Amino acid sequence: MALLEINDLSTDIQLSKSVVHALDHVSLHVDAGETLGLVGESGSGKTMTAMSIERLLPPGGHIINGEILFDGEDLVQLQEPRLREIRGSDIGMIFQDPMTSLNPVQTIGDQVAEPLMLHRGSTKRQAYKEVMEMFGLVGLPSPEQRINDYPHQLSGGQRQRVMIAMALICQPKLLIADEPTTALDVTVQKQILELVDRLRQEFRMAMILVTHDLGVIAGSADRVVVMYAGKVAEMADVHTLFAAPKHRYTDALFEALPERAAGTGERLYSIPGLPPDLVEPPPACRFAPRCRFAVDSCRAQVPPMTTITTAHGPQQFACFVPRTTPLNVPEPVDLRTIIPEVARVEAAELEAGMDLSSVDATVHADDAGPRVGAHLAPGAARGAAAGGAAARAAETPEAATASDARGWVAPTTFIPDDGVPLLQVQGAVKDFPVTAGAILRRHVGDISAVAGVTVSIPRGKTLGLVGESGCGKTTLGRLVVGLDVPTGGKILFRGRRISQLRGREAKEGRRNVQFMFQDSYASLDPRMRVRSILREPLDIQHVGSARDRNERVDELLAAVGLPARAAERYPHEFSGGQRQRIGLARALALQPGLIVADEPVSALDVSIQAQVLNLMKELQRDRELTYLFISHDLSVVRYLSDVIAVMYLGKMVEVGPAAAVYSHPQHHYTRGLIDTIPIPDPVIERQKAKLGVRGELPSAMNPPSGCRFRTRCPMAQEICAKVEPPLQPGGGSVPMPAAELAAATAAAAAAGTIPHLTACHFPINGHAAADTLVEGTVAPGGIAADGPQDVTADGAPDGGRPGGTPGPAGAGGAV
Amino acid sequence: MTTIRPGVGEPPPEIVGDGHKTTVAVSSTGLPAGKAKSMFQLGFEVFIQNRLAIVGLVVLVLAVLFCFLGPVLYPTDQVTVNLLNVNLPPGPGHPLGTDETGYDQLGRLMTGGQVSLMIGFAAAIIATIVGTIWGAIAGFFGGWLDSVMMRTVDAILSIPILFLLLFLVTIVKPSVPVMIFVLGLTAWLVPARLVRGESLTLRVREYVQAVRVMGGTSWHAVLRHIMPNVIGTVIVNATFQVADAILLIAYLGYLGLGISPPATDWGGMLSNGTAFVFTNYWWLIYPPGFAIIIVVVAVNLVGDGLRDSVEVRLQRR
């Protein structure tokens, strides 16, 4: 019998002037003891479903239809007092952001004890005893001291552990986890997910795991519900869903994942357009406007839920044109019939500058091609290039995404190829001073954000810079563009130090290196129209005449796939992906040689992320751009980068050609990081369960001596604490002669790449070396008296993974 | 809660999540059709929709008309003392009666209002200009100059403003220009703090940092980004400054240190009425009292409306 059964649930949110139909006839169930993954993009209704269960809806939200049966009781009809008895006692919840979800002015002990005092009538003393036990279970170090701490005194991972303790303290039958790891670092994410899973089994709970991350779902869920635009699109067990998705939305989502094209450099499939506005959702299939396979019936009626039986159980989907083969088998007959409606509209707008309203939205599949051509005709007349794009748009359905319809000839970069690496970072150091003291603020120490980093990027290539938050990757990016001034070391652009240029030269020098910000909203002045935003760099650098600048703005918009009329709009009128394109256009305005992109896609949904990644790749090809691409997401970095550099606590620990670093990591941190990234494949994800980087990043104010990673390294030896390993080919303790290193670099440079360098005393070079070392491995944290306290955060003695068992080699081969 | 952020996407790992804020995507192709409205238009629309703000604005316009056009339609002698008509109750010829020196109370309300409104608006403008410059300099240059300038503001703020004003008007003989000057010079502290605070937060905004990446100077950042973004806050605050100044001038008038007779202001009128509290000459107290309240409420309503429209411009992400 199902523990929780949701039938025909519809939830509305009343806004000041409109009603958002957030959920529309959602039905699903959760069996006792199982984990149901609820996955979808933002606005899909996954969080709303979770919140509807306990009626914790945002203001204006109310359930208008349906029932939610929990243990036989209908939670929709239940009186508030009875519902309150269930909240926190039978159903526990974990929220996305542990910082804001905890009361800032109450001790964590009081907050975790509250459910016990509310539901069991425990006294504070009794409750505290249980809280202490629970803190032990969730791996919070030294509970006796922590219990009187306030949330701000804990790290992000510890706060989420407190949230988990709070949700589980009454041993609920159902745990609802709403994006429990989205606000956390990947390394911490893995630990939290494992913790939740372990406790779930221990307490025999059922769980609803709400997430946008298919990798997380693959690792943790038993069954998966895919939601789109307030409706359930598909429902199946995790293995069936990942092997053979049926709904065309699920299918498209998988194709948009960067993992699918890692290493091949193929463009990702990007679902055109944006999810629908739920104030007025599309009448029939909600995905139809963005779907490559949509047929007439998709636009005429709501597809019913179809149930088929698979080897693992039932699979349900609401699609008229389901995928006919498993994901790894190409479909025998290409069912793709049309260019998705949205893409046609976008292309038409882009080329002809037409208004949305003038585009016939009900073009039939069979005559789509000619009709599109007709729409594009005026645009084509304007120039041959535009015509070419239109023709392409008509020919290949996939190419019709807006990003592809670049209607102009890309100008060549004005930087000649003289063999000098475009960017050379030589021993860059950045310390941020820390002050303290009552009256006179005295300097008490430094946060060592970047500690002697040397790296170079070959022309026209992408260097992917990865690491946990706080590793210094963003600071390095800011040093490169000159937003911060290095404390030491040199940053050379085409052999010249940017920071030493003065006056006019400095201003001109700036043109060559541009920055793309992570938060596309914060980086665009809300009070400026897009035209002014894009003109600003041109105005500052006095490029051309006023007319030239306006023309350049139009070119830039076309280059990033936005219609010309976007120029007259304000940033807030665009979606996140579109704003990131504007940010990219601004970075391109001065025709730079190098663009430093700081997490440009991490705020975007998978399908939108694919649009931006494709665009970045195309622009790189057309304009010989060089990227320094900063991201915490290894799969995105892997897709885009030629060279990967891994940073840990201000140090470069490994750098080399992308394939080599990803498939044959030599540093234990790189290996751990790769193992930590959740991979959207349930088989692989479950195999590598216990691997990954443990613990949390130590403070950069007092970094560990020697190798900074040693406190979390499974292979750490005495030498690691004493000697800092040199960054050189193959790693090792003995520094390589400078000449040899130079020769290796030159050889690699001749091949248009860089050598594979590692800073590790005991690199993963062949297994032999690693295996012999394993015998002497000290338990993690054992050496590091000054390391973070919760290195063995799992609390379990088996926290140190069995040494020597190398995970699936590089995990890269699997994707 | 109800702010809609179209398609911001899943919150990034390092950014505070949007919790149970409703993230609702916009229409499938993104941009709405038609010409974009300017920021000013958007703000104006919000203001127009705020009924109370409109009421406030209308009342304010009426008050100005009453004070400045009123005397044309209803001329009275506000100069000659007329001891025959002292303290007449409302009646024919004197709709609001007369005061203790025989001036027509309705006519006096008009001339007194002229002084109150003029000083109120002018002082607010001076205070806003001085405060903005002071705050901008402190925020822009930072360092020890900022410390000195802001400690000065703290120090003056810790002296109750009425004490300072009273002290100043015992030194200089009050006249309308003097009052404007004195009030303006004591009321600039709040806008100074505000502008400094705003420019400090704006300075670290990414779009201001972006200027540096483009090779722009700090002055470019100030002119193109910081000033336009501060201006809204400054205007809103200026409105509240008007209200405060009208009240302050009334206080001074009440304390007998306002404008010298025969000129007067609403506070001065009330002050004169005080003597007759015990004789039930209500027409000497209530008309100027209510006049002050009505105008100050109206100005505050307009200020609230303006603040909303400025904020909404930012909220509509």
Added chain:
Amino acid sequence: MIGYILRRLAQSILVVLVVTIIVFILLHQLPGGAARAILGPRATAAQIADFNVQNGYNQPLFVQYFRQLGDWATGNFGFSIKLNQSVSSLLVQRMPKTIVLGLLSLALTVIVAVPLGIYQAVHRNKPFDYIATGLSFIFYAAPTFFIGLVAIEVFSQNLGWFPPEAPQSDGVGPIFAQFDAMVLPIVTLALLSIAGFSRYMRSSVLDNLDQDYVRTAQAKGASPTRVLYHHILRNAMIPIITLLGLSLPAIFAGALITESIFNFPGMGLLFWQAAQASDYPVELGVVIITAFATVAGNLLADISLAVLDPRVKL
């Protein structure tokens, strides 16, 4: 904690020093300078010159300043020729009365405004909320002396419930002995701050109602009352504490008006009478003392903030 207090204390001392500089400058802006201020308007030029030499007013400005500072620091605020009494003895007489008046009205403000603001926030956009908001708008706009006058006319003249004049005798004792005479002054002084505080409290609670931690508390099964009093209240009070500190100057200014209406012999009345009589030493003494009290009050507010909010950097 200690470090934080010391830091704030240092800052406060700095502010007080700047105040003394400002007052010193004001003193020298007086027509005839300090001598005229002290000797009175009828002093002859010769007397003034004599006085200047005797008291070192012919010395360089900074020497004068430091001497003045020394005087102020030792409680020597000069002598009021008009009242024939030393300023410090006047202040000692009058200050406690004003402080009691201010504290009582502040207490009334908190007692009324905090629950009112909470009630309004919880029952927002209901008739009571609208009425209370409207009233707070009006009281916020009403000059204190107008409220006082109306209060006297209605409650003293017409209804005869309370005397129109505050207790006149010396010391703090009579304030409590004749408390009925204190009702109108306290209420008059409190109304303005009640109007401001209740609006602030309302929006503070509303802000907190939207916070994620409120949803967490609900998910734990806490009742709306518990969520409000156990979770929201403390968070919502934090900005109010700062506001309390910042409202001190306004309360002193309000006291000036209130004291003059009800003829309450406190510091405000002293200042008003001094201002009318151009009794500069008294005026300056009061200004310095009130500024000092304000700075001290702000310091106190910041310290209680640090106690209440664990996030304040210590």
